[in-house]
Amino acid sequence: MNNRTSAKSKRRKRGGSQGTRKAVQREHKDRLFRLIFKDKEDLLDLYNAVNGTDYENAEDLEITTIEDVIYLSMKNDLSFMFGVVMNLYEHQSTWNENMPLRGFFYFSELYQQYLNRKNIKLTDEKKRVMVPFPKYVVFYNGTRDMPDRVEMKLSDCFIKPDREEGEPCLECKATVLNINAGRNNDMMRKCRRLSDYAYFIGQIRWKMDEGWSLEEATEISIRRCIDRGVLADILTKYGTEVCRMILTEYDEQEEREYQRAEGRAEGRAEGRAEGRAGNMFSMIQKKRAKGKSLVQIADELEEDVEVIRPLYDLVEKYPDKTAEELSELYVKQC
Template sequence: MSNRTSSKSKRRKCGGYHGTRKPVQREHKDRLFRLIFQDKEDLLDLYNAVNGTDYENTKDLEITTIENVIYLSMKNDLSFMFGVTMNLYEHQSTWNENMPLRGFFYFSELYQRYLKRQNIKLTDEKKPVMVPFPKYVVFYNGTANMPDRVEMKLSDCFLKPDREEGEPCLECKATVLNINAGRNNDMMRKCRRLSDYAEFIAQIRWKMDEGWSLEEATEISIKQCIDKGILEDILTKHGTEVCRMILTEYDEQEEREYQRAEGRAEGRAEGRAEGRELGLAEGIERGVNLSRLAQIQKKCAKGKSLDQMAEELEEEKEKLRPLYELAVKYPDRTAEELLELLEK
């Protein structure tokens, strides 16, 4: 224990970091997930694991990642063509309800580039232009207890018109796969890189649970994983870079969570002040709506539909719909903030 305490005061090997993390550097950073699957062989292994295939010819794989697309100061992950399939692979360490919308924008750019590469002009064609089949996969390794597989749809986020308009003309589906250690075991067995990545992240979290700082936990985990042959080539060659990536990604996540917590605290204070000015009946109604919004937000985070929520909460679907639509449209707002929008 004494060695652990004294080590925190020393300069870390991870790019000069100290025991207290410095603010996030606002420059565009690569993600560890991108680094691990930068080679075609490893990317093809991941594709095979996801799709249950056993392709071997990497010449059929063309990486199409758009390098200038940035999200939260981090580069987007991977997109590639394999055969006639256009694949978008994203990694997320926090649950994000907006992945289908992000994917929709990304695919739009990919298709435009595809048509340009093929020298296809839509105005010149007298027959339908055939384009690659899209497939969107999100690899999730956050700490929320999520199922192995969740399907998210862009259509779930559309505001519903007053009158029936039929089916929306746009759709984008994201398949979210839980890649934490112990999840999706069949897929993990088929892709050693993915399994090793899950084990490496798990090691860091275990060390932090023991009381080590993030920097220390990362450095210890790098050494232990190298000894065990886990991501040995990546961690041996890029150890310092990997450490910086982990710190940067963690800081981005922590900053988002801090902003959300700060917003929730402000919302609660405002709600208490407003409650003192409301009559008893209004206060009860507001309290019910606030409670329902909080419940709906939690269920949205688990990928549940409006029908499922209505059944679980034993409420009429149409009664919950206004609350549900607000929670879907503004996933980063607090229940109090959503209630204010509802009351307006």
Template sequence: MNIRKLKKRNAKRQYEHRVNRKYKDSLFRKIFSDRKDLLDLYNALNGTQYTDEEELTVTTLEDVIYISIKNDVSFLLGGTMNLYEHQSSYNPNMPIRGLMYLARLYQNYIDDCEINVFSPVLKHLPSPKFIVFYNGSRDEPDQKLLRLTDAFAEEGAPEESCLECCATMLNINYGHNYELMEKCRRLEEYSVFVAEVRKALEEGGDQRQAVDDAIDICIEKGVLRDILIKERAAIMNMVLSCTEKQYDRLVRKELEQQEKRIKEQEDRMRRQQGQIEEQDSQMRRQQETIRDQERLLELNRILVRERKYDLLEQIQDNPALCEELMVQYGV
């Protein structure tokens, strides 16, 4: 094969599409970034009947500086800090990741609410709830509990550990968790779509055509119909891997976002530093006030002991005299 043909072949290969194995994660985030769908999912999971989307406060971590702790979906609702993670492959380390995500989410919550954790008064926080939505190819039960304590090197009873983080893993492959799917139509549609794409790809042939056919089938069935009609091209590109040029654009965009996030992080650190300095200043003032009160109390005892009641009355309205007597008596 001559060099010209080899270059032509490599150029063609450069722009071939491959299946993006993370498309399910991206699609899940896209669907449940809609507040109404997210509220429906919450109601289905918790047996609640919330209808006001404004009660839901999205807290999803989007900080690209910390790629390792960028989570899928998180939000506050009804006194609960909800963390939803999607997994297209089985991962027993989700409690470890959950610990990292929740620590960051609570830090943000404390900062946003300006909670003084050094206060002698107990401060209340929302209760955590961590759900992992799994739809990988490995056979897993409808529900499985993953514990952080299972990862600890030293074996022992979980209740003996001072730290625990539990993740409830739900299998959302088509045919699993039937009752949950009945309660949340969007989750069921997502499950059906993934099953149709998986089936089409397993039949072989042109992958782009296979995904295109799966989308047609889902539209006909009314599965994610509104999203697939409106954003067909975007979903297609989501399922198929990017070309190098597309990837380059994504990297450039992420770098721009990274610069923005770095600036925001620096601003937040400056605010936190200012708060710490203010707290230190307040503590110093409180300590000085306590010392002054102790000195005044000691001076009062001395004057009472020496029966100098006239001076005792005078110092109440005369700070200068009070200070002079403190120096005189070595208080």
């Protein structure tokens, strides 16, 4: 038998079954993406690659990252001012439909801090307050097959009113850039750090596909990348920490997938409950319309009176609601 530990086997050892699932440690940790672009020179290279510019003075960047903003125990990535542009850069290894909403909250805090730093008050009604131009970029390197560039909008998250009331008064746009190997080639060529990061992550996935555990695949990829001069300075100096970061981010990804699976199971259970309740409400409405009492209805449905009573009371209290509406109300109360 091959002496390599399979990825699935390793995940079982580290994660456990759903019944005995080990909680992810809630110690706040940095992401590898933050470590790679912690220096202003590297961050400026990334900015130039994203925007197609050739700025050279890294000291023109002002780091504005909010250090105590945490998402699933991982620190948010990077925000910085460059000229009059307020940039928010996030990295995602799993597809996240809520990036515009997260960005909206993050920008709100960034603008508040900006006004405080500049000692700008909003009480002067005669002078318009000017604030930096926001740009929100998400770097995606998950396994879902996505195009090079996707724009996500906060307005897509809004519940639409019954009547058309024009455009919403709020918007936040996230530009998602696919940084997997072979995607956004022009941008990747302009930023060596970014292409090296994509290569490193690709190596880990490749070794895992061969059957190595995540930890083994990471250690092998670190050695290989150092030998090839890929992120060599980072991996040589922070090799152990990088390995720990990869394992932690993977744990967080598994945690999100586990929570989504639980949510889907709970949703299916709620759906079944709503379906049963809807049928019961429909029968109670019909029997009550014929003038039958609570006791008679319970007897005909072959249920205890105390089981039928809360449903009967809702039908009596809300005579104009449909069975579906009553079932939703009942499930929420339970």
